[in-house]
Amino acid sequence: MNLPVNVKIMKVQLLSRKRQTIVATLGVTFGIGMFILMMSFMKGMNDFFEGVMLSVTPDIRIYNDYKTDYSSSVTGEFFGGKENNWIIVRHPRPKQINLNLKNAPGIIEDLRKNDAIQVVSPLVSAQVLFNYGPVQLGAMVDGVDIREEDRLFGLSGKMASGRPENLLTADNGILLGYKLANKLNVRTGDLVTATAPSGTQLRFRVVGMYKFGIATMDEYKAYVSLTGMQQLLGKSRDYITDIRLKLKNMKSAARLAPLLARKYNYRAEDWETVNASVKAGNLIRDTFTYILSFTLLLIAGFGIYNIMNMVIIGKMKDIAILKAEGFARKDIVQIFLSQSLIIGLIGALTGLLMGFLLSYGLSKVPWPEDEFIIIKHFPVNFNTSYYVVGVVFGLTTTGLAGLLPALKASRIDPVAILRG
Amino acid sequence: MPQEVLKAEKLNKYFHEPATFQVLHDISLMIQEGEFVSIMGKSGCGKSTLLYLLSTLDTDYEGTVDIDGKRVTGLHENAMAHFRNEHIGFVFQFHFLLPEFTALENVMIPALKLGKFGHKEVEQQAMEKLRQMEMAEHAHKLSGKLSGGQQQRVAIARALINSPKIIMADEPTGNLDSANTAIIFNIFNQLAQAGNTIITVTHDHDFARKSDRILEMVDGRIKI
Numbered sequence: 001m002n003l004p005v006n007v008k009i010m011k012v013q014l015l016s017r018k019r020q021t022i023v024a025t026l027g028v029t030f031g032i033g034m035f036i037l038m039m040s041f042m043k044g045m046n047d048f049f050e051g052v053m054l055s056v057t058p059d060i061r062i063y064n065d066y067k068t069d070y071s072s073s074v075t076g077e078f079f080g081g082k083e084n085n086w087i088i089v090r091h092p093r094p095k096q097i098n099l100n101l102k103n104a105p106g107i108i109e110d111l112r113k114n115d116a117i118q119v120v121s122p123l124v125s126a127q128v129l130f131n132y133g134p135v136q137l138g139a140m141v142d143g144v145d146i147r148e149e150d151r152l153f154g155l156s157g158k159m160a161s162g163r164p165e166n167l168l169t170a171d172n173g174i175l176l177g178y179k180l181a182n183k184l185n186v187r188t189g190d191l192v193t194a195t196a197p198s199g200t201q202l203r204f205r206v207v208g209m210y211k212f213g214i215a216t217m218d219e220y221k222a223y224v225s226l227t228g229m230q231q232l233l234g235k236s237r238d239y240i241t242d243i244r245l246k247l248k249n250m251k252s253a254a255r256l257a258p259l260l261a262r263k264y265n266y267r268a269e270d271w272e273t274v275n276a277s278v279k280a281g282n283l284i285r286d287t288f289t290y291i292l293s294f295t296l297l298l299i300a301g302f303g304i305y306n307i308m309n310m311v312i313i314g315k316m317k318d319i320a321i322l323k324a325e326g327f328a329r330k331d332i333v334q335i336f337l338s339q340s341l342i343i344g345l346i347g348a349l350t351g352l353l354m355g356f357l358l359s360y361g362l363s364k365v366p367w368p369e370d371e372f373i374i375i376k377h378f379p380v381n382f383n384t385s386y387y388v389v390g391v392v393f394g395l396t397t398t399g400l401a402g403l404l405p406a407l408k409a410s411r412i413d414p415v416a417i418l419r420g
Numbered sequence: 421m422p423q424e425v426l427k428a429e430k431l432n433k434y435f436h437e438p439a440t441f442q443v444l445h446d447i448s449l450m451i452q453e454g455e456f457v458s459i460m461g462k463s464g465c466g467k468s469t470l471l472y473l474l475s476t477l478d479t480d481y482e483g484t485v486d487i488d489g490k491r492v493t494g495l496h497e498n499a500m501a502h503f504r505n506e507h508i509g510f511v512f513q514f515h516f517l518l519p520e521f522t523a524l525e526n527v528m529i530p531a532l533k534l535g536k537f538g539h540k541e542v543e544q545q546a547m548e549k550l551r552q553m554e555m556a557e558h559a560h561k562l563s564g565k566l567s568g569g570q571q572q573r574v575a576i577a578r579a580l581i582n583s584p585k586i587i588m589a590d591e592p593t594g595n596l597d598s599a600n601t602a603i604i605f606n607i608f609n610q611l612a613q614a615g616n617t618i619i620t621v622t623h624d625h626d627f628a629r630k631s632d633r634i635l636e637m638v639d640g641r642i643k644i
Contacts, residue, residue: 012521325505325578326505327533
């Protein structure tokens with residue numbers, strides 16, 4: 001029967017100073033509301049960037065990173081070098097480098113047997129110039145097995161016109177990013193002329209246009225078939241520069257990449273390494289959000305601390321008489337701490353509601369027109385875990401802010417006050 | 421054979437601020453059940469200090485206090501609070517009512533805290549005590565809206581609500597005009613006649629004269 005009378009006293013005291021109670025509660029409400037809004041928005045932002053990044057990054061990319069090894073040279077022999085002679089060659093250049101993966105078909109076949117790998121997509125890639133009248137526009141042209149590429153990046157979902165499979169049927173077909181197509185002023189069915197670095201020219205027929213929503217993809221990229229690219233570069237049918245993989249579990253990429261690199265003796269990069277800057281950006285945003293939200297709640301906590309301290313100074317006599325009547329220290333702590341906790345709880349719950357409404361509102365605000373990313377509204381993530389964190393955060397800070405004054409109240413010496 | 425309700429042995433009390441000073445010197449006393457005892461003396465002689473030692477509110481002293489056969493000296497804080505709640509009723513110079521509560525609620529709080537009876541019964545008992553103090557018609561007023569004399573009567577009702585073993589009063593009329601003082605006098609007389617044990621600190625001789633025994637204190641000692 002201990003609790004009810006303490007609760008009754010708490011309730012009466014809270015209600016007898018409504019304005020202070022409401023102000024203190026609003027502090028918590030805003031703190032938690034803003035915390036949730038910021039977390040939801042930042043997380044939505046992170047998710048969006050990560051999604052964009054993943055839509056163009058394979059889980060693992062295996063390629064030939066050219067190494068210049070000058071340890072063996074014919075110079076010494078040429079100049080008739082002896083033991084004690086130094087022959088120094090400044091700025092040596094390699095004579096010929098092949099950037100392709102040797103025995104690519106064997107590697108591909110081997111990778112396809114691997115259980116952890118879902119998609120294996122070989123690639124021949126090169127910088128190519130498109131002729132538009134007198135102007136030449138540069139773009140990265142990827143020669144791909146379009147069915148594998150589709151499985152890797154979901155191309156068919158991003159087509160503005162045509163279908164990816166058109167590459168298979170058409171003779172020398174090409175898929176262009178919609179912005180590149182605009183610049184070249186071509187439409188599906190038109191012809192474009194591509195010039196390889198070696199000077200070889202080839203005409204391709206546009207069989208489709210895609211729209212990723214990322215400038216690098218839409219403006220500076222085109223897809224042709226593997227054979228088309230090999231032909232343009234003047235290389236053989238087994239000339240492959242990259243192999244890109246999609247794993248069943250993308251989290252295992254960082255672990256698997258070094259193993260593959262060692263096995264085939266080529267560079268293998270996982271998506272996390274490639275997009276370290278995006279990851280770092282996410283981390284920085286998260287940290288900012290937490291620090292700012294923590295500050296907001298801390299300020300709300302100080303507000304409560306202040307108010308409770310004032311209340312206790314004003315209630316010294318009441319505390320003294322309650323102690324004389326037989327209320328123990330723990331009762332006093334209970335009465336005053338529960339006031340803070342009630343403020344914290346109500347503040348937290350209204351804060352959740354406010355946070356949700358603000359996030360919902362934000363998710364309906366159109367994103368300003370942007371050249372580089374295509375997004376209709378502000379990205380917002382409605383993850384419930386932030387709501388849980390918000391309540392825990394709110395109750396902890398208000399609890400701590402209320403505990404100190406409550407302990408102070410419980411230590412009041414009744415004799416000093418009651419003697420008058 | 422009347423029982424002893426309170427026994428104090430060799431109470432010594434020091435104040436340490438601003439300088440160490442002995443307030444009470446080896447005070448021993450015994451109070452029988454139903455006794456009405458007044459403690460008198462000049463201000464600063466330690467009479468209030470003694471009352472607060474006996475009441476268990478002040479625990480910083482040497483010596484022992486037994487109430488109703490129970491050693492209260494050195495009792496744990498929670499147990500002490502509970503003991504005080506059940507066995508001791510206080511009346512102070514000021515009423516010390518909680519201003520946000522009605523007169524009735526103020527009287528009820530110690531009983532609700534004790535938890536011996538349900539809310540309904542406590543309310544009836546509190547109403548009964550207020551009626552005894554002729555305060556029944558003001559029961560539902562906020563305590564802050566009552567006059568000084570009325571507030572003191574509510575405070576007495578509050579002291580009585582748990583039927584304490586001892587009622588301790590620290591200058592209960594010290595803050596009242598003569599008309600109200602007379603009313604409080606009468607109430608204490610009635611309480612004494614009803615067999616309550618009362619210890620009161622006062623410097624009002626008229627008040628003290630009505631009590632069974634007067635303890636006169638001089639410089640921290642009881643004058644015999």
